Amino acid sequence: MKKDVVSVLGEFTTPQTLLKAVKTARKAGYKAMETYTPFPVHGMDDAIGIKPSKLPWIVLICGAVGLASGFALQTWVSTSAYKLTISGKPFFSYQAFVPVMFELMVLFAAFGTVFGMLILNRLPRWYDALFKTKRFHTVTSHGFFLEIQAQDHLFDIEKTAEYLSEIGGTNVEVVKA
């Protein structure tokens, strides 16, 4: 097996044929697969057997940290660091803390979402091997692609490429880094 081979890519004409091919390949034992389509295809997540993203947990934790820091910051500032009497209200006026707590929660959660998404997707990347293939540019208009990746335990350049054409893939290409 050559070291620079990343995956094998097959093209399909419709979302239905792609979905069917994914299901067949999964039954055949392939696990490290990825599909690329011009629009989201319903049922694809289940077909590939993708696990639910960890992102919501990251966002939840970031939001909670934001909320807590908003509360801690204001409590510290207004009860000990810089006491100010504002319209005769107590120093510890938790009601007044709520808007800032809310805003910091949103801010931290938004950061968590964006950076968490980037990290989980291993982004940014300088380039992707797929961009070097001949057909992949059609993915933004009408191309539906199934990629079987080299780390799959069943992966073998010739056999997998053959298998891809067998299950209906056309223009099968070997993707090299």
Next chain:
Amino acid sequence: MKHQDSPQLAGFLANQFPLIAFAVGTAGLALSAISYLVNPERFFFSYLTAFMFFLTITLGALFFVTIQNLVRSGWSVVVRRIPEQMISNFGLMALFFIPILFGLHTLYEWTHPAVVAGDHLLITKSGYLNLKFFLIRVVFYFSVWILLARTYFTRSTTQDQTGDPTLTLKNQTTSTYGILLFAITITFSAVDWVMSLTPHWFSTMFGVYIFAGSTVASLAAISLLAMILRKAGYLANTIRIDHYHDLGKLLYGFNIFWSYIAFSQYFLIWYANIPEETFWFTDHFRGSWNSVGILLAVGHFGIPFLLFMSRHVKRNLVTHAMMAVWFLFIHFVDLYWIIMPNVSKAGVTFAWVDITALLGIGGIYIGVLFTRMKKYPLFPVKDPRLSDSMHFENV
């Protein structure tokens, strides 16, 4: 399509259940009438709370139907008949308003000319808060609601027969001014019937507050009704988990909206600290009412915010149903906390009429609802977007 659900309600839910509901309702109303003889003041306030509970749920359903028609929503088509049935109860709610007309002098301080005459603020407000204009508005609100509801319902059920797709477009056109009329009527009716219990108070957020609460309660009621039908073997392949998931998302979102509005109303008044505004909260935090206020903060916001957040809770019908029941309960607590401190000033006091009025109005409401349900298909069988809706998937 794998399996087509029967659109026709039959059996227990169509025959015995409405009768049971009518029996409970009649008993509830009879017991409430007895409590009127004992303590008329308490009766009117409890009755108003129960009335507002079912009115707000119906109004929330009107909002749901209007907004789904307005945005040409595809996913909600299979759900839409349930709120369409609910809004057809506006005529019934108009009948239930009649007892309140007899209690206007008990409920609303501003209806007494002698009180108004000696009160600068009430004199200033009397251009709006006077009996004649109040009654005109009552007629206006109910006319708008009944007309809108009838229009949506008649077109939708005519389409069940004819399959005419232009009816969908007509409903969309109606919903454009329908949503404006809805916004105006729910705001002003909330001000008239609930806020004017304390006519000296000022709050520009009160209408939105009632709107937020009604949408939450109504979405919970729609989910629950769909689940009751599902339990009886209807709509199981029509209203699927994906639809419940979306109803749950709307419910969750609108509950946060309620929290946002409730807090904003409190926060601005707390911050400004002007006696004309703060007295309302002082009255509603007096004695054990304070605990009810805390229950609302924790139970209407805190607990559902954490428990109902996960998609698994929304997609699991058992947990979804439990949350929906809780939302309905806490919506009642919300209305109870808004209305009852006007009569039970020192703290929470329980009276049987609180429950009998709720059972009375609720029993008749549910009885009428299910009696009408068996006359029409349970989902819009010939809606042009029905197939979209049935194949809807929630990512």
